[in-house]
Every structure is written in structure tokens, then in C-alpha cells.
Amino acid sequence: MGTTQLESVQEPKYQHLKTVIGEALDSDFTVGEILPNERELAARFGVARATLRQALEQLELEGRLQRRRGVGTTVAPPRVGVDVSTTQQVWPGVGDDAWLAQDAIPGDAPVAVARLLETAAGEEVHLVRRLRLSQGQAVAAELLYVPAGSVPGLDAIDAPVGAARARAVLCELQNLVLxxxxxxxxxxxxxxxxxxxxxxxxxxxxxxxxxxxxSGGRTAAVSVATYRADTCRLTFGDSVDLAMAS
Amino acid sequence: MGTTQLESVQEPKYQHLKTVIGEALDSDFTVGEILPNERELAARFGVARATLRQALEQLELEGRLQRRRGVGTTVAPPRVGVDVSTTQQVWPGVGDDAWLAQDAIPGDAPVAVARLLETAAGEEVHLVRRLRLSQGQAVAAELLYVPAGSVPGLDAIDAPVGAARARAVLCELQNLVLxxxxxxxxxxxxxxxxxxxxxxxxxxxxxxxxxxxxSGGRTAAVSVATYRADTCRLTFGDSVDLAMAS
DNA sequence: AAGTGGTCTAGACCACGCA
DNA sequence: GCGTGGTCTAGACCACTTA
Known part of the structure; x- marks a missing residue:
């Protein structure tokens, strides 16, 4: 009986809170439901708001909650599986409509990318911006670095701008052997x-x-794609999307 | 008081701090060097310690800093590339000495894993624990779930325990066609x-x-491997490890 | 024992979405 | 304008490492 308020032995409050709230999410809440606000929750659990927020932060990190300023905290749906496999080796922009080309502008690569491209630090590259949609939601933003030398045909017809120019760069890439x-x-x-x-x-x-x-023994392009960690699960190989509940 | 000078145009302090410190790391510090302590840094930048910590947290998340309680904050080395490609389709424990088998015990799978295994929720599984080392450091901990039905030969010789038992389970798996x-x-x-x-x-x-x-049209085993996000970069395909500086 | 990062508090104000 | 989550403060104490 003396072991009543145990649990707290060396375990931070926010971590215990995370467990308690996590279990409550499973049993008492449904996807999309909004939780009481942070001040209310903190009071209910008898902790400071900062402590409560520490717990919510981790739950959001694990994809169990979604918080939006001005709106509230809601129960998140299961993460969507996003295929990023390399089994089919193709240039970006080929046959996959998951990506939406936005625009392309001249610029230069940051040092980290320049190292991958094995180019001189200052060499001019095309910066192609794309957005990946999944179920109507933006799940990833990509910056594609294409050295000017990789797409020599592009300078000739320099007309298009915006999304059209982005598509033109992607199209030029396909002339290379991958x-x-x-x-x-x-x-x-x-x-x-x-x-x-x-x-x-x-x-x-x-x-x-x-x-x-x-391509041709060198790096012809480098893509840096930024996926939302809260809502995405990256899948490789022929993995099927499970967890279709509800 | 209008202490707001400029720069602060809608940008949170901690974010600006992050940029400033990040640049200082590039120019004024070397890998492994220890930073001034948090109270000192907070005072130097004229912010509360909590705010300073918010900036350090993100830098740690990005793998630029390493913080250890009781020790201090140090400049982190570049992330190590850890190969997790599936090009060579093999059972775990075959020919790769990156993993260190620890032990194997009977148990049952959590619901999320049970769904992947397509087994009844309560079916008995072998829980194999492994540790992945890279350059002497533990970079990942794995829990491998092997349904008892996948390795029928194991029950006969039930002798080994600990790491030996773990190896026995892995060995049995190799009798199946992957x-x-x-x-x-x-x-x-x-x-x-x-x-x-x-x-x-x-x-x-x-x-x-x-x-x-x-194997055989069903899921014969499921591995859940937990990699340190601060120090690891997961690599797929034939990617070569760059960034070998110092 | 001293010094570090980790946790926690009880406030305050700000930026945003919405009715 | 109101309610939400996001930022920030100035303290306090705790857990851990090292000497």
C-alpha cells in the first residue's frame, strides 16, 4: 500500500503525462476530435502549462496530435505512407504526378550540396522547386539542384518562366542517361x-x-526533399500501406 | 519597453539565436570543442535560459550540437551515414557484423506489430534484441519479432539463452525462403x-x-529498429559516404 | 563539492484563426 | 474581440558527471 504514488520514481512529470494522455487518446478520443485547451489541460493535471506542453510536443512529434495556433489541438490521423523507393530508377518528373512543379530560377548551391554535385562552389545551377501532394495535402517540398552543365539545351530556348520553366528543366534532364x-x-x-x-x-x-x-560518371542533379515528419511515414520497397482503419 | 531593435521583425528570438549560434559554430568552433554553459550563453545573448535552450535544442536536433547532462555542450561531428538499403535481400543476422545480437525471450507483439505480422494479437513471438554499432558507438537498437510459427525448429533444442539464443533464432530464420x-x-x-x-x-x-x-506469402518476421536521429543519416542504395572531413 | 544540463513553475505577452 | 497555441521571463530545484 505504501507504493501508491509510485511511478514518479525518477520519471519526469511530462513523460508520465505523455503516457497518460496517450492512453486517453486511444480510449476516449477519435481522430479529428479536439482536445481541451492547454490551460485547461494543465490545470486538470495539476502542472504548469510549460510542462503540459512538453508532453504535447512529444505526442505531436510521434504523429499522435496536431496543434494549430489559433485553432486548437486535435487527434491526428495515422501517418500516411509516402513512397520514396528507388526501385524504379528514373529522373524526377517522369511519370509520377505526385510532384507539382512550381518554378525554376538560376542560383547557386549551398556548400553541402555543391560537395555532392562535385562542382565548383560558385557554379551556376538551376533551382527547381516542387511540391509533393498526398491526399490533397502538401507533404513535402523539394529543391532540385541541376548544374547548368547538365542541361546545356536549356539556354537556347530561355523563354518559359515559373512552372513552365521548371517543367522544361525536368524535360531536359530526361535527355541524359540515368x-x-x-x-x-x-x-x-x-x-x-x-x-x-x-x-x-x-x-x-x-x-x-x-x-x-x-549520369556519365558524375552527379547530374541533387534533390533535397523536406517531408513533414509529423504526418509522413516514408516507405521503401514494395511495402503496402496498412493501417487503413476508419 | 520597446527593446525591440530590428531583426526581430516577426522572427522569434530563439530562431534568430539559432542562426547566430549556428554561424558561430561554423566559424569559431571546431568539432568536439565545448561551448560555454547555458547560463553563461543566455547571459551573453541577453535572453532567458529557456529561450537559449530552445535554440540549442534545434541545433541538437539538426545534429550540430551534442549535449550531455553533467558534462556540457559540444560541437557534434558530421552525422555518420548508416546503410539501411534493401538491395541485398537477406534475413537479419546474415553476413553483416554491424549488428550485435543480445538476447531473445518469448513474449507477444504490440498491436501495431501484430497487424503487420497478420497474426492473432496474442500469438507468441520470439523477441530478439540487437544492437547496431558504428565506429564503436551504438547507433541503433532493434527489436525483432519472430512468430513462433516461423521458426518451428527452435522449440526442439530450447537450451541456449541470452545472446546464444538470439543467434539461434536468427539461424533458424535462414531455413526459410525470403x-x-x-x-x-x-x-x-x-x-x-x-x-x-x-x-x-x-x-x-x-x-x-x-x-x-x-516468406511464403506471409510476413515471417518484423523488425523495429530505432536509430539515433542526432548522429545518424540513413543511406539507401549505393550511396558513398562523403563528408569525411577530419 | 562543484558545475553541468534537465525539469518545473507561475506568471506575461504575442500571433493567429475565426465568428 | 475572443480564444487558441507560440514565445518569453526569472527564478528554483533535481540528476548527473567529474574531480
Whole structure:
């Protein structure tokens, strides 16, 4: 009987809160339902609002909650599986309508990308901006770096601008032979521009997928795609989307 | 008081701090160097410690800093690339010495895993625990779920325990024909046991790699591997590890 | 024992979405 | 204008590492 208020042995309050709220989400709430506001919840659990927020933050990180300023906190639907497999080796923009080309402008690559491109740091590249939609929602923002040298045909007809220009760059790429590609995934936080596209706050956690497109023994293009970490599950291989409940 | 000078145009302090510190890391610090402590830094930038911590948190999330209680904050080395490609379709424990088998115990799968295994919720499974090392550091903790039905030969010789038993389960798996596998990556937060293995605090961000091993038209095993998000970059395909500086 | 990062409090004000 | 989550403060104490 002396073991009543145990649990708290060396376990932070916010972590215990996370467990309690997490269980409540499973049993007492349905997807889309809105929770009481933070001040109310903090009072109900007898903690400071900052502590309560620490718990909510982790639950949001795990994709169980969705918080929107001015609106409230809602129970999140299961993460959507987004296919990022490399089994079919193709240039970006070929046959997949998941991506929406936005625009293309001249610019230069940041040092990290320049290293992947194996180009001189200052070499001019085309910056192609694309947005990936899934079920009507923006799930990823991509910045595709294409060295001017990779698409020599583009300078001739320099007419198009905006989305048309983006498509033109992608189209030019297809004239090259794609030898291979490789990909890496890491955790990052959203830059201001990406955050805006993804309807998230700057700094929110994202999964950064970096793809290198190889052609003729060199890197012909590099894509840096920023996926919403809260709502996305990246799938590889022939994985089928499960978790279709409700 | 209108202490707001400029820069602060709608940009949170912690975000600006992040930028400033991030730039300082590039120019004034070297990998492994320890930063001034949080109270000192907060005072230097004229903000509350909580605000300073918000900036440090994001920098740690991006793998630029490493913080350890009782020790201090140090500049993190570049993330290590960890290969998780599925090009070579093999059972776990075959020919890759990256993983260290720890033990195997009987148990049952949580509902999410049970759904992947397509088994009855209560069916007995072997829980195989493994640890992945990279450059002497633990980078991932794995829990492999193997339904008892997948390895019928194991019950006969039930002798080994601990790491030996784990290896026995993996060995039994190799008697099956591996038809395929698929993988997914998502963001999670470390459970207490995984956190301990990875030398992180519970709740710290991790990349969860879920692998389904298919054999004979069904799911013969499911692996849930938890990678440290701060220090790891997951690589797919034939990507070469760059960024070998120092 | 000293010093570090981690947790927690009780306030305050701000930016945003919506009626 | 009101209610929401987001930012920020100035403290306090705790858990951990190291000497």
C-alpha cells in the first residue's frame, strides 16, 4: 500500500503525462476530435502549462496530435505512407504526378550540396522547386539542384518562366542517361520557406531526403526533399500501406 | 519597453539565436570543442535560459550540437551515414557484423506489430534484441519479432539463452525462403529501454525503421529498429559516404 | 563539492484563426 | 474581440558527471 504514488520514481512529470494522455487518446478520443485547451489541460493535471506542453510536443512529434495556433489541438490521423523507393530508377518528373512543379530560377548551391554535385562552389545551377501532394495535402517540398552543365539545351530556348520553366528543366534532364541514384534520410528542422509551403512553423521537425542522380560518371542533379515528419511515414520497397482503419 | 531593435521583425528570438549560434559554430568552433554553459550563453545573448535552450535544442536536433547532462555542450561531428538499403535481400543476422545480437525471450507483439505480422494479437513471438554499432558507438537498437510459427525448429533444442539464443533464432530464420522485404522510416521518440542502450534520454528523437520480412506469402518476421536521429543519416542504395572531413 | 544540463513553475505577452 | 497555441521571463530545484 505504501507504493501508491509510485511511478514518479525518477520519471519526469511530462513523460508520465505523455503516457497518460496517450492512453486517453486511444480510449476516449477519435481522430479529428479536439482536445481541451492547454490551460485547461494543465490545470486538470495539476502542472504548469510549460510542462503540459512538453508532453504535447512529444505526442505531436510521434504523429499522435496536431496543434494549430489559433485553432486548437486535435487527434491526428495515422501517418500516411509516402513512397520514396528507388526501385524504379528514373529522373524526377517522369511519370509520377505526385510532384507539382512550381518554378525554376538560376542560383547557386549551398556548400553541402555543391560537395555532392562535385562542382565548383560558385557554379551556376538551376533551382527547381516542387511540391509533393498526398491526399490533397502538401507533404513535402523539394529543391532540385541541376548544374547548368547538365542541361546545356536549356539556354537556347530561355523563354518559359515559373512552372513552365521548371517543367522544361525536368524535360531536359530526361535527355541524359540515368546511371543510378542514391538516397539518404535524416532528421532536420524546416527552413522558413519550406515551413510555409508545408503549413508548419519554421523549425518544425522534418525528414530530409537527399537524392543524388548519377549520369556519365558524375552527379547530374541533387534533390533535397523536406517531408513533414509529423504526418509522413516514408516507405521503401514494395511495402503496402496498412493501417487503413476508419 | 520597446527593446525591440530590428531583426526581430516577426522572427522569434530563439530562431534568430539559432542562426547566430549556428554561424558561430561554423566559424569559431571546431568539432568536439565545448561551448560555454547555458547560463553563461543566455547571459551573453541577453535572453532567458529557456529561450537559449530552445535554440540549442534545434541545433541538437539538426545534429550540430551534442549535449550531455553533467558534462556540457559540444560541437557534434558530421552525422555518420548508416546503410539501411534493401538491395541485398537477406534475413537479419546474415553476413553483416554491424549488428550485435543480445538476447531473445518469448513474449507477444504490440498491436501495431501484430497487424503487420497478420497474426492473432496474442500469438507468441520470439523477441530478439540487437544492437547496431558504428565506429564503436551504438547507433541503433532493434527489436525483432519472430512468430513462433516461423521458426518451428527452435522449440526442439530450447537450451541456449541470452545472446546464444538470439543467434539461434536468427539461424533458424535462414531455413526459410525470403521472398521479399519492405521498409519504412518515420520519426519517433525513444522508449526508455532503447534510450538507455543508445545513451540518450528517454523521449529523444529517433528514426524508426520498420522492416517486414516476407516468406511464403506471409510476413515471417518484423523488425523495429530505432536509430539515433542526432548522429545518424540513413543511406539507401549505393550511396558513398562523403563528408569525411577530419 | 562543484558545475553541468534537465525539469518545473507561475506568471506575461504575442500571433493567429475565426465568428 | 475572443480564444487558441507560440514565445518569453526569472527564478528554483533535481540528476548527473567529474574531480
Amino acid at each position: 546511371d543510378g541514384q542514391d538516397r539518404s534520410v535524416e532528421l532536420g528542422s524546416a527552413r522558413a520557406d519550406d515551413a510555409k509551403e508545408l503549413d508548419r512553423l519554421p523549425g518544425s521537425p522534418v525528414l530530409v531526403v537527399t537524392t543524388r542522380y548519377l | 521472398d521479399g522485404q519492405d521498409r519504412s522510416v518515420e520519426l519517433g521518440s525513444a522508449r526508455a529501454d532503447d534510450a538507455k542502450e543508445l545513451d540518450r534520454l528517454p523521449g529523444s528523437p529517433v528514426l524508426v525503421v520498420t522492416t517486414r520480412y516476407l
